[in-house]
Amino acid sequence: MVEAMVKKPIVKALEGDKAVTEAIRQINPDVMAAYPVTPQTEIVMEFAELVAEGLVDTEYIRVESEHAAMSSCIGAASAGARAMTATCGPGLALMWETLWVTSGLRCPIVMAVVNRSLSAPLNILTDQTDMMGSRDSGWVQIYAENHQEVYDNFIQAVRIAEHPDVMLPIMCGHAGFVLGHTLGRVEVLPDEVVRKFVGEYKPLYSILDIEHPKTIGAYDHWDYFFEHRRQLFEAINNVLRVIPEIAQEYGKISGRYYGLVESYRLDDAEVAILIIGSGAGACREAVDAMRQKGVKAGMLKVRCFRPFPADEIVKALKGKKAVAAMDRCECFGGEGGPLFIEACSAFFNRGLPMKMIDYFYGLGGRDTVPSEFCDIFRELFQIAETDKIKPPLVRYLAVRE
Amino acid sequence: MALKGWKELEPGVVILEPGNTIEYKSGTWRTFRPVIDMEKCIHCMICWIYCPDSCIMVKDSKLVGFDYEHCKGCGICAHECPKEAITMIEEAKAKAEEAK
Incomplete structure (x- = not known):
């Protein structure tokens, strides 16, 4: 039955x-x-x-x-x-x-x-x-x-x-x-x-x-x-x-299986976006768009944030050339948002290097569209090629100056 | 009382043994303590009814004293006593007297 x-x-x-x-x-x-x-x-x-x-x-x-x-x-x-x-x-x-x-x-x-x-x-x-x-x-x-x-x-x-x-x-x-x-x-x-x-x-x-x-x-x-x-x-x-x-x-x-995290086209990806929640939908589209151009982009979605699945995140992202953490929340005065901070600490604590940047995004219901995620992927490839993160480490996505 | 480690404690903040507050000496920070004048006491038990911490000690229906290990010195007993048989005195002075 x-x-x-x-x-x-x-x-x-x-x-x-x-x-x-x-x-x-x-x-x-x-x-x-x-x-x-x-x-x-x-x-x-x-x-x-x-x-x-x-x-x-x-x-x-x-x-x-x-x-x-x-x-x-x-x-x-x-x-x-x-x-x-x-x-x-x-x-x-x-x-x-x-x-x-x-x-x-x-x-x-x-x-x-x-x-x-x-x-x-x-x-x-x-x-x-x-x-x-x-x-x-x-x-x-x-x-x-x-x-x-x-x-x-x-x-x-x-x-x-x-x-x-x-x-x-x-x-x-x-x-x-x-x-x-x-x-x-x-x-x-x-x-x-x-x-x-x-x-x-x-x-x-x-x-x-x-x-x-x-x-x-x-x-x-x-x-x-x-x-x-x-x-x-x-x-x-x-x-x-x-x-x-x-x-x-x-x-x-x-027939539907879930984990602590979920990878999307991540295995052979060179760069990745780390994200939580509904924004992952638009991010998937961006991954597909990049892949159509032959660019190896991937995504890791965090389903469970507490407790923090540090091992799974490190396992999934290890070896990537650059990663952007997406924080859809305010964390005033911190060195980035909670996802960024904890992901950085997960790599640091395991003695593994990772080039990671943070984006605050989508606050107050602001929509984040696939083209914006594509821009982030391009930025990540820039970091991967130069092996340098141009400051700032923490950015605000699509905010008018 | 030997303190338990976290693995020995029941999960959650639960006490499964009723009435074990008696083991915990909670009357150590009193500023005033009640004292009884047995000449005036008529054993009406009004203080026993009002005491919020069950510190009125009773034997054979007679008041015999106060449980100073748990009494906080709130003074309700003294306030309610119809014969003014209970007086609140300074704890520090009482302790000094005891030490003599």
């Missing part, structure tokens, strides 16, 4: 946000607590309709803020429920305090983040500043390039978060509007296949288990705080092993 399903998929035209709603419907979580905020609104609005129509068994909590949304999810998860939420940009910023509580208490909450910029200037469009700003909060972070990945990531996220060696919350990012509000082709799995795949949530503890009274979230002094934090370092690093395992399992039921 599963075999037949792989051969004849159910194809739907879904907006990226709707792909999340569809995944949540199929997962049928115990609790959803969320506050609507553009461009995530469609997810909670449509899921609220499903609840009202009795199509899911989920307890839907209408909260007064994102801080309350995450707090409600923490309470639900501590009670032993599978809890989910969705947010974006400023909503995620308002959640910031509770993000750390979620990971600290080891609540495997799954959250869709429809990536949106942070004000000011006021802007509702996409970049990854929101999620990148919370990259060190102990949440696993995966990003989708297209509508199909939005759906596939969210379903796999449940298993990644709830893996016994992980038990950490996870954010699934997708670009607001660009993916969230546009229609895309999505192959969906039958409901029963999804439900079997995600299985039943087995909490570590439940405060509702009155036979075994317990305290959750007590105070730690300097005597225990660090030890509890040390556990988190371990748990999130386990994700580097768990994501490929879950991806294999998911591949068997869907």
Whole structure:
């Protein structure tokens, strides 16, 4: 039956946000607590309709803020429920305090983040500043390039978060509007296949288990705080092993296989672009355009940013003559954006040379088109030929002077 | 109490043993401490009801003293006592007296 399903998929035209709603419907979580905020609104609005129509068994909590949304999810998860939420940009910023509580208490909450910029200037469009700003909060972070990945990531996220060696919350990012509000082709799995795949949530503890009274979230002094934090370092690093395992399992039921990173025409490439999320689509086109001219360009897409898949990135890019890291977020005052900084450090720490430059790009929803990626490839070949990077190391793509 | 390593701790900040706060001496930073005048005390147990940290020690339905290892010196007991039998005195002075 599963075999037949792989051969004849159910194809739907879904907006990226709707792909999340569809995944949540199929997962049928115990609790959803969320506050609507553009461009995530469609997810909670449509899921609220499903609840009202009795199509899911989920307890839907209408909260007064994102801080309350995450707090409600923490309470639900501590009670032993599978809890989910969705947010974006400023909503995620308002959640910031509770993000750390979620990971600290080891609540495997799954959250869709429809990536949106942070004000000011006021802007509702996409970049990854929101999620990148919370990259060190102990949440696993995966990003989708297209509508199909939005759906596939969210379903796999449940298993990644709830893996016994992980038990950490996870954010699934997708670009607001660009993916969230546009229609895309999505192959969906039958409901029963999804439900079997995600299985039943087995909490570590439940405060509702009155036979075994317990305290959750007590105070730690300097005597225990660090030890509890040390556990988190371990748990999130386990994700580097768990994501490929879950991806294999998911591949068997869907025919679609994912990793921590994804290469595109990279094997024989001389130069490469390193990128996260929806921008990879235009970058692929640029790679194809360069290849048509006989130029050996390639791309490496990072699917999982937290934990950082340093080994996979180095393995994929080792030996390339020049690489451009693309950072679609602000990182004011840093020596480049987070992807650039961590990729550089991955090479440095392994004693490997790499000519790498950084581009901040696409902030506040600015579109990045294939021809701009082609320009970057040309720049990379310039670096490869001269073996020199002309300053600056960190650039701003397509910004008017 | 021997401190546990990170591998020995339950994952997450959870305490599975109810009531183990008793092992943790949390009354070490008190500024004032309550003292009782047994002449005035009528054992009405109002202080026992109000104490937020369960530090009123009781034996055979009689108040017998305070658990100074856990009392924070908030003074609620002294405030609520209908007979003004409880006085808050400076901890430093009390300690100095004890040391004599």
